[in-house]
Amino acid sequence: MTGANGAGPHTPLLDRVDSPADLRALPDALLPDLAGQIRSFLIDRVCRTGGHLGPNLGVVELTLALHRVFDVREGGDVLLFDTGHQSYVHKLLTGRREGFDGLRAEGGMSGYPSRAESGTDVIENSHASTALSYADGLAKALALRGERRRRVVALVGDGALTGGMSLEALNNLGAAPDRPVVVVLNDNGRSYSPTSGGLAAHLARLRGSDGREAAGEDGGGVFTALGLAYLGPVDGHDTRAVEDALREAAALGRPTVVHCVTGKGHGYPPAERDRADHLHTVGVVDPRTGRARSPSGPSWTSVFGEEIAAIGAERPDVVCVTAAMPGPTGLEAFARRFPGRVFDVGIAEQHAVTSAAGLALGGARPVVAVYSTFLGRAFDQVLLDAALHRLPVVLVLDRAGVTGPDGPSHHGMWDAALLPVVPGLRLAAPRDCAALRELLREAVDEDGGPTALRYPKASAGPDVPAQARIGHCDLLREDPAADVLLLGVGPMAGACLEASRMLAARGVRTSAADPRWIAPLDNALVELAAAHPLVLTAEDATAANSLGARLGQELARRGSATRTVTLALPPRFLPHGPRAGILDEHGLDPAGIAAAVLDHLPHGGSRPGASGHSGVRRERSTP
Numbered sequence: 093m094t095g096a097n098g099a100g101p102h103t104p105l106l107d108r109v110d111s112p113a114d115l116r117a118l119p120d121a122l123l124p125d126l127a128g129q130i131r132s133f134l135i136d137r138v139c140r141t142g143g144h145l146g147p148n149l150g151v152v153e154l155t156l157a158l159h160r161v162f163d164v165r166e167g168g169d170v171l172l173f174d175t176g177h178q179s180y181v182h183k184l185l186t187g188r189r190e191g192f193d194g195l196r197a198e199g200g201m202s203g204y205p206s207r208a209e210s211g212t213d214v215i216e217n218s219h220a221s222t223a224l225s226y227a228d229g230l231a232k233a234l235a236l237r238g239e240r241r242r243r244v245v246a247l248v249g250d251g252a253l254t255g256g257m258s259l260e261a262l263n264n265l266g267a268a269p270d271r272p273v274v275v276v277l278n279d280n281g282r283s284y285s286p287t288s289g290g291l292a293a294h295l296a297r298l299r300g301s302d303g304r305e306a307a308g309e310d311g312g313g314v315f316t317a318l319g320l321a322y323l324g325p326v327d328g329h330d331t332r333a334v335e336d337a338l339r340e341a342a343a344l345g346r347p348t349v350v351h352c353v354t355g356k357g358h359g360y361p362p363a364e365r366d367r368a369d370h371l372h373t374v375g376v377v378d379p380r381t382g383r384a385r386s387p388s389g390p391s392w393t394s395v396f397g398e399e400i401a402a403i404g405a406e407r408p409d410v411v412c413v414t415a416a417m418p419g420p421t422g423l424e425a426f427a428r429r430f431p432g433r434v435f436d437v438g439i440a441e442q443h444a445v446t447s448a449a450g451l452a453l454g455g456a457r458p459v460v461a462v463y464s465t466f467l468g469r470a471f472d473q474v475l476l477d478a479a480l481h482r483l484p485v486v487l488v489l490d491r492a493g494v495t496g497p498d499g500p501s502h503h504g505m506w507d508a509a510l511l512p513v514v515p516g517l518r519l520a521a522p523r524d525c526a527a528l529r530e531l532l533r534e535a536v537d538e539d540g541g542p543t544a545l546r547y548p549k550a551s552a553g554p555d556v557p558a559q560a561r562i563g564h565c566d567l568l569r570e571d572p573a574a575d576v577l578l579l580g581v582g583p584m585a586g587a588c589l590e591a592s593r594m595l596a597a598r599g600v601r602t603s604a605a606d607p608r609w610i611a612p613l614d615n616a617l618v619e620l621a622a623a624h625p626l627v628l629t630a631e632d633a634t635a636a637n638s639l640g641a642r643l644g645q646e647l648a649r650r651g652s653a654t655r656t657v658t659l660a661l662p663p664r665f666l667p668h669g670p671r672a673g674i675l676d677e678h679g680l681d682p683a684g685i686a687a688a689v690l691d692h693l694p695h696g697g698s699r700p701g702a703s704g705h706s707g708v709r710r711e712r713s714t715p
């Protein structure tokens with residue numbers, strides 16, 4: 093059905109709902125139609141913009157019930173979304189229908205809760221397993237303020253429950269029977285792939301889906317064992333049934349788990365049929381099939397996946413660890429070939445790292461594949477469980493640098509600042525896929541301690557050949573009379589090489605090099621830098637503790653007169669938007685790099701014989 097104006101589906105009921113009050117005014121009999129119209133709307137819009145389609149199709153009735161039972165508003169009940177990728181229906185019900193045309197686009201609506209968008213939104217962090225800790229703290233604060241009538245409700249996925257913080261929070265919630273906290277467990281049996289571990293099996297028993305009696309009144313398993321009340325299992329696609337359970341939970345006035353059973357992608361056959369992850373995240377796809385209109389080329393992830401599988405065939409000691417993301421991190425080929433050598437630990441990055449340290453202690457060579465942003469919560473484990481013991485754990489950090497549509501809590505911009513402080517850890521940044529293959533092998537072969545590789549969420553560009561190797565770094569373009577050395581970290585090396593060519597057209601002589609291993613500093617790199625009056629580094633990472641900052645410190649320590657300039661990301665949270673646009677905004681593109689060189693050269697770099705427009709862009713944003 094298309095809408096009256098021909099753009100999108102016909103959603104007359106949804107068009108009448110601009111607030112939870114409008115929803116509560118609707119007669120029960122209209123709820124199934126409303127749910128259907130919400131699904132049609134989400135399929136139409138998210139297939140155009142990209143986003144989390146499967147998770148949101150799975151929580152339509154749940155979210156309707158939540159807003160019909162609880163008075164979610166500033167000063168009212170508090171609704172928390174764990175991870176937040178499943179908050180689209182909530183956004184629809186709180187007056188943001190129009191925002192979906194610009195979902196996750198620059199300046200458009202966030203794909204996660206956003207306090208700037210609505211007073212009903214709370215958690216902006218898209219990292220899983222935080223909601224119950226927020227709920228615990230909020231409930232304590234409201235109790236201290238005597239506001240016991242305000243309920244705290246947390247919607248948590250079964251995957252998010254496998255994160256350690258969830259258990260830490262349950263341990264606290266269960267100890268305070270007088271706090272009105274409702275934990276809505278959205279159990280669809282999956283993170284991306286089927287949720288792993290003993291908890292998943294336990295939930296299956298509670299669901300009664302393993303053939304035994306469902307938990308029923310006396311059951312509740314781990315939840316009642318920890319002191320919470322348990323209601324369920326409830327059909328999460330039956331709005332009335334969920335409403336009844338939520339009202340019962342609210343009436344108990346104590347921490348209560350309402351165990352809802354749903355299906356990721358429910359009501360949309362392409363998602364229901366999708367065996368990979370029920371269309372967990374889609375790009376721009378054909379709504380009839382849920383598939384991309386044009387296949388994407390090789391990615392950094394796919395190249396990693398090929399190479400680690402090849403290494404796995406050569407080295408039986410190599411094993412892989414994933415935190416519930418075997419597909420997104422490229423481990424599927426390895427898993428197919430070596431099923432007993434891939435460990436999905438759940439959404440548990442801290443455990444992933446220390447379990448990998450245990451694997452290394454036991455003689456295996458563990459490769460932990462995670463997104464850069466998620467490694468942040470496992471810093472202590474990297475520092476003291478792996479590096480202190482000088483264990484050869486290999487960390488492969490996908491989505492390093494600006495990621496784009498997932499916004500500030502997904503940009504992988506802090507790993508390159510955190511990891512160089514870890515004694516004995518070596519950090520590499522491949523400039524292209526050939527370098528990824530080479531550096532991955534160097535990392536796997538490193539016996540003296542942990543290593544890490546970082547690469548971006550981007551399609552794999554062409555390989556960038558080197559003229560020579562000096563120490564660990566590659567010389568990409570050498571000019572013996574160069575005034576400036578351009579050092580590009582990772583794919584920024586290619587951008588620096590392009591900038592070098594643009595500057596040559598203006599008579600500015602530069603050399604360009606790729607450091608490859610960016611921490612600790614390679615002596616040959618420091619000496620190469622010291623041979624130039626000016627060194628400019630370009631880094632898709634925060635400026636704090638950057639290669640440029642560390643190089644500058646070392647050059648100063650050595651008494652060198654070389655000046656260093658660091659082009660990197662500013663020390664603030666960056667919004668969602670296209671990766672290329674954000675990089676350009678911060679001068680991390682060839683024209684921006686060239687402009688930065690001209691800004692820092694005496695006389696702006698203009699020299700006799702400089703000719704033509706080199707494409708160098710002079711205006712640049714301030715960091």
Ligand SMILES: Cc1ncc(C[n+]2csc(CCOP(=O)(O)OP(=O)(O)O)c2C)c(N)n1
Binds near residue numbers: 251356441
């Ligand atoms: C700490 C952390 N690790 C990994 C992710 C990536 N991630 C996003 S959603 C998701 C699966 C969440 O599963 P679940 O909580 O069951 O929610 P569902 O998608 O099933 O609704 C994962 C692993 C994340 N957001 N946070």
Ligand SMILES: CC(=O)[C@@H](O)[C@H](O)COP(=O)(O)O
Binds near residue numbers: 373
């Ligand atoms: C919500 C979440 O953490 C992931 O689903 C995130 O959206 C990763 O997206 P990509 O895999 O597309 O980078």
Ligand SMILES: [Mg+2]
Binds near residue numbers: 251279280282283
């Ligand atoms: Mg799930």
